[in-house]
Amino acid sequence: MSxxxxxxxxxxxxxxxxxxxxxxxxxxxxxxxxxLHGSQGCATYMRRYIISHFNEPIDIASSSLGEKHAVYGGAxxxxxxxxxxxxxxxxxxxxxxxxxxxxxxxxxxxxILAEYKEEANSQLxxxxxVSTPSYAGxxxxxxxxxxxxxxGQLTEQVDKHDGVNxxxxxxxxxxxxxxxxxxxxxxIDAAIFPDYSETLDxxxxxxxxxxPKGGTPLxxxxxxxxxxxxxxxxxxxxxxxxxxxxxxKFATPLARLGWPMGIRATDRFFAELATVSGREIPKKYRAxxxxxxxxxxxxxxxxxxxxxxxxxxxxxVVGLVSLLVEIGIQPTLCASGGKSGRFAEAVxxxxxxxxxxxxxxxxxxxYDIEQQAEELEINLLLGHSKGxxxxxxxxxxxxxxxxxxxxxxxxxxxxxxxxxxxxNLVDTITNTLIAKKQDDSPVGYSYM
Amino acid sequence: MVALSVLxxxxxxxxxxGDTPFAMECDKxxxxxAVSQRACVFCGSRVVLYPVADALHLVHGPIGCAVYTWDIxxxxxxxxxxxxxxxxxxxxxxxxxxxxxxxxxxxLIELIxxxxxxxxFVYSTCIVGIIGDDLEAVCKKVAEEKGIPVLxxxxxxxxxxxxxGYSAACAALARLVGTGDTENISPRSxxxxxxxxxxxxxxxxxxxxxxxxxxxxxxxxGDGRIADIRRAHGAALNVVQCSGATMELARRMQKxxxxxxxxxxxxxxxxxxxxxxxxxxxxGDPQMLENARELVREELSKLMPxxxxxxxxxxxKKAAIYVGxxxxxxxxxxxxxxxxxxxxxxxxxxGTQEDYQELQEIADPGTIIVDDSNPLELSAFLREKDVDVxxxxxxxRPIAYKLxxxxxxxxxxxxxxxxxxxxxxxxxxxxxxxxxxxVWRFAPRRQEVNHV
Numbered sequence: 096m097s098x099x100x101x102x103x104x105x106x107x108x109x110x111x112x113x114x115x116x117x118x119x120x121x122x123x124x125x126x127x128x129x130x131l132h133g134s135q136g137c138a139t140y141m142r143r144y145i146i147s148h149f150n151e152p153i154d155i156a157s158s159s160l161g162e163k164h165a166v167y168g169g170a171x172x173x174x175x176x177x178x179x180x181x182x183x184x185x186x187x188x189x190x191x192x193x194x195x196x197x198x199x200x201x202x203x204x205x206x207i208l209a210e211y212k213e214e215a216n217s218q219l220x221x222x223x224x225v226s227t228p229s230y231a232g233x234x235x236x237x238x239x240x241x242x243x244x245x246x247g248q249l250t251e252q253v254d255k256h257d258g259v260n261x262x263x264x265x266x267x268x269x270x271x272x273x274x275x276x277x278x279x280x281x282x283i284d285a286a287i288f289p290d291y292s293e294t295l296d297x298x299x300x301x302x303x304x305x306x307p308k309g310g311t312p313l314x315x316x317x318x319x320x321x322x323x324x325x326x327x328x329x330x331x332x333x334x335x336x337x338x339x340x341x342x343x344k345f346a347t348p349l350a351r352l353g354w355p356m357g358i359r360a361t362d363r364f365f366a367e368l369a370t371v372s373g374r375e376i377p378k379k380y381r382a383x384x385x386x387x388x389x390x391x392x393x394x395x396x397x398x399x400x401x402x403x404x405x406x407x408x409x410x411x412v413v414g415l416v417s418l419l420v421e422i423g424i425q426p427t428l429c430a431s432g433g434k435s436g437r438f439a440e441a442v443x444x445x446x447x448x449x450x451x452x453x454x455x456x457x458x459x460x461x462y463d464i465e466q467q468a469e470e471l472e473i474n475l476l477l478g479h480s481k482g483x484x485x486x487x488x489x490x491x492x493x494x495x496x497x498x499x500x501x502x503x504x505x506x507x508x509x510x511x512x513x514x515x516x517x518x519n520l521v522d523t524i525t526n527t528l529i530a531k532k533q534d535d536s537p538v539g540y541s542y543m
Numbered sequence: 544m545v546a547l548s549v550l551x552x553x554x555x556x557x558x559x560x561g562d563t564p565f566a567m568e569c570d571k572x573x574x575x576x577a578v579s580q581r582a583c584v585f586c587g588s589r590v591v592l593y594p595v596a597d598a599l600h601l602v603h604g605p606i607g608c609a610v611y612t613w614d615i616x617x618x619x620x621x622x623x624x625x626x627x628x629x630x631x632x633x634x635x636x637x638x639x640x641x642x643x644x645x646x647x648x649x650x651l652i653e654l655i656x657x658x659x660x661x662x663x664f665v666y667s668t669c670i671v672g673i674i675g676d677d678l679e680a681v682c683k684k685v686a687e688e689k690g691i692p693v694l695x696x697x698x699x700x701x702x703x704x705x706x707x708g709y710s711a712a713c714a715a716l717a718r719l720v721g722t723g724d725t726e727n728i729s730p731r732s733x734x735x736x737x738x739x740x741x742x743x744x745x746x747x748x749x750x751x752x753x754x755x756x757x758x759x760x761x762x763x764x765g766d767g768r769i770a771d772i773r774r775a776h777g778a779a780l781n782v783v784q785c786s787g788a789t790m791e792l793a794r795r796m797q798k799x800x801x802x803x804x805x806x807x808x809x810x811x812x813x814x815x816x817x818x819x820x821x822x823x824x825x826x827g828d829p830q831m832l833e834n835a836r837e838l839v840r841e842e843l844s845k846l847m848p849x850x851x852x853x854x855x856x857x858x859x860k861k862a863a864i865y866v867g868x869x870x871x872x873x874x875x876x877x878x879x880x881x882x883x884x885x886x887x888x889x890x891x892x893x894g895t896q897e898d899y900q901e902l903q904e905i906a907d908p909g910t911i912i913v914d915d916s917n918p919l920e921l922s923a924f925l926r927e928k929d930v931d932v933x934x935x936x937x938x939x940r941p942i943a944y945k946l947x948x949x950x951x952x953x954x955x956x957x958x959x960x961x962x963x964x965x966x967x968x969x970x971x972x973x974x975x976x977x978x979x980x981x982v983w984r985f986a987p988r989r990q991e992v993n994h995v
Contacts (some may be wrong), residue, residue: 166702
């Protein structure tokens with residue numbers, strides 16, 4: 096890990112706050128209304144932010160605390176909020192996440208929910224909860240913690256079954272759909288969790304749904320403990336995840352893999368699926384891999400020796416780096432607002448034997464990134480929309496990946512994973528570099 | 544249908560034009576669990592102060608509040624663009640336990656040295672109010688050391704709603720006003736309050752005022768500058784737009800400096816013309832009034848032929864409006880009427896009793912009027928009234944789109960100029976382009992109607 100001056104201020108952060116991640120994870124569970132226990136603003140700001148990427152409605156309820164609640168505690172508002180959500184949305188699950196306000200005033204949410212259940216005189220939906228103070232961790236910690244909380248609180252003791260749990264992490268809606276297709280093609284009965292591929296990328300409708308259809312089905316989640324294997328993707332995951340919760344509670348075997356990005360990580364992923372399913376890798380994917388390798392050869396002259404800055408969530412950055420070094424692009428700077436403590440190690444692992452170790456920074460903002468980039472030769476940026484101003488000032492092309500993408504359409508439909516995702520990224524990266532060369536050329540070649 | 548989609552506790556906040564008595568319940572805290580479209584106190588303050596382009600805007604708190612308000616608005620600057628950056632003290636667990644004052648001090652010093660702003664606004668967020676950081680003391684210390692105004696904005700999210708945030712922002716601005724030199728200001732001078740220069744609108748408004756012979760002293764806050772705000776007390780009149788966002792500053796300036804104010808809207812032909820006439824009448828100058836009439840004549844002669852085409856295409860279509868402030872809603876109702884359209888639903892996040900009374904008076908019979916609404920209500924209203932276009936902000940857009948309803952963004956994120964005479968044409972064009980798009984023919988809502 097390289098050194099960075101210890102600034103007190105954060106300027107143009109490269110992260111979002113913890114409850115946002117929790118809201119996204121809860122949105123990936125069938126019949127769930129995400130509920131933030133805090134000020135009204137948290138829910139509204141996060142809705143606005145999520146909408147800007149997914150172009151999809153997302154209702155996040157709030158306990159809308161006011162001044163007197165901050166003094167006397169937010170229990171009454173939390174309960175009233177639950178009442179109202181149950182009345183209006185008739186959810187199967189309400190996922191309550193805390194905020195910095197309610198953590199700081201010390202509201203004991205598990206206790207308040209227990210009281211609420213005791214006081215109830217009718218059938219309640221499942222109430223799950225996660226602690227997500229935004230002063231401790233980023234949206235990624237919130238996402239992982241919410242998934243872990245749901246896995247702990249919704250699962251039941253069941254008989255061992257032939258199903259497989261797949262916990263991909265914070266990937267795009269297109270990625271989730273692709274993973275579903277892969278699992279189906281292996282005939283694996285998979286619980287893909289959380290799954291917001293429909294709830295945050297749904298169809299046009301005649302009526303506004305109380306809760307959009309989709310999400311990991313509750314019956315699948317309940318039975319996750321009995322699965323023959325959990326595959327959990329991510330290089331920089333914390334100690335406690337949905338996968339480790341199941342391993343601890345039900346002794347469900349856990350396989351930790353990196354995100355299936357690029358050739359090597361996707362190979363490992365498919366090998367794991369072949370093993371667990373006892374089937375060969377379907378022809379479709381072998382062919383896709385073959386085409387991918389063929390295209391790498393076609394593209395390599397445009398890519399070889401190019402230098403890139405990659406920023407965003409740590410797992411996404413590691414996955415992208417893994418792909419980049421395979422296609423001959425040298426990542427020179429990897430940066431994240433996250434602070435897992437595992438970032439540099441994970442980058443080192445995927446670049447080994449392929450490229451020199453890039454500079455790796457965790458817990459940094461865009462001011463830091465730009466400062467460090469001053470002395471670097473760069474051809475390309477990869478990351479979300481918030482890097483655009485940097486890219487524009489430097490006249491560098493930006494390949495948009497991850498979240499948020501709110502200056503282009505279809506961020507939720509970008510495919511990053513598998514051979515198909517790698518193909519998509521390779522084509523996009525290559526064409527971005529070709530377009531840059533073409534646009535910068537005084538000749539105006541129409542044949543590149 | 545209306546009754547079904549509205550929580551019992553919210554029944555008093557949904558009215559129909561023609562209800563007797565009309566009395567709207569409003570200006571109250573949002574119902575927990577109702578999924579209000581409102582944000583918080585911090586949001587209200589941030590909205591008002593955001594466009595001040597040569598000030599440092601430091602959000603004191605954990606990262607979320609700063610990052611969700613980073614470069615999200617179409618508020619343009621003709622010079623410095625500090626307002627488009629996002630600054631936070633990014634408080635961590637240890638700061639929450641031991642207090643964030645030291646970090647705030649260091650962050651301020653660091654950022655002032657780095658960016659050389661003309662002033663700094665320091666926004667407090669929810670937990671700052673709880674952990675008890677003395678913002679006032681830190682700001683005072685830094686102001687003395689750095690020789691620029693450093694202004695605390697008491698915007699803890701939970702201390703009321705968006706309106707309380709307006710008030711906190713006005714309190715911060717009021718500390719600047721009166722600290723600058725007012726020499727050489729024309730007796731025919733105004734401050735523009737409550738325009739945020741979305742898509743460059745304030746430049747056009749200023750140009751209108753220049754043409755009729757009025758000097759603008761300070762933009763508050765669109766394309767705003769600290770030095771201008773400091774001398775704003777030298778102006779003869781405050782011209783205030785927007786529902787209450789900056790009204791409190793005008794009231795304070797009236798009390799402290801005896802500067803009168805008038806309320807205007809720059810949106811729509813009638814209101815834009817009225818704004819110019821009202822300013823001219825205030826100065827009691829027949830030539831200025833004639834200039835204003837000439838300006839309106841000239842602009843309308845350019846505008847009307849084009850507008851007529853849209854009027855023909857849009858006549859009879861139905862609109863729904865849900866915006867932050869009720870004052871904008873008045874103008875929108877009139878603008879739709881000018882286009883020959885009817886308004887089937889109109890609502891706001893922060894309207895007052897008087898606002899809703901006025902809305903009721905100008906609305907068509909049967910119009911749904913709503914305060915502090917939410918997605919389930921809004922979607923039910925859109926369907927029930929079978930509207931053709933919905934006007935709102937980013938949070939309303941996916942509700943409209945999901946149901947196959949056209950949409951026009953009239954909020955702070957927009958990049959289109961909708962104010963003034965030229966803006967009316969843009970508005971008509973935008974509504975027309977969206978309503979007349981072929982994509983709605985494929986939306987399930989229309990397929991039902993057409994039995995396709």
